[in-house]
Amino acid sequence: MSERPWRYLYNTRRWHRLRTAQLRDEPLCRYCKALGKVTPAVIADHIKPHKGDEELFFDRDNLQSLCKLCHDSAKQSQERTGKLPGCGEDGWPLDPNHHWAKKGGG
Template sequence: MKERPWRRLYNTKAWYRLRAAQLRDEPLCRLCQQMGRVTAAGIADHIIPHKGDEALFYDPGNLQSLCKHCHDSAKQGQEKTGRLPGCGEDGWPLDPGHHWRT
């Protein structure tokens, strides 16, 4: 896999502080909560992929807390397909753009 130049941002003190604050303020996985589960979060995920944009990378409003499972499965799937898989506890799709939600 080709190394992305923005990977260096994840090794900065500013990122470590931002990540710690995110996980302190939102300690549970956001996607699991939407599905009616309670799971500790361990990843501060960028909602909108930053692709090296430092303003977006360090924007605390662009972060959500996820567990490793949701980050590596549902979130990665969403980035590849443009759709968030799964449904919530109420049975409605999690993806706000799903045609059933309109």
């Protein structure tokens, strides 16, 4: 039995249309953009892991465009640890849940 039985969703026509629209509307990597870099995106990434939930899988608001490097490094690290590594050009953490990034905190 497959560890990820929802893999078939990535082969559907509906996903291919959604992925194409995502990359057309957001052609640059979101993580690189936060770092002040311009990198073409090649992956339509699920912000919140769907784990087979079709509603979440096909939710356009749950997608972001990433380059392969960011998807395979920063995003995977975030999914493992719950924290987005790195900081932007301004020096502030990229992770919106970082205590420095919270307004009025401290």
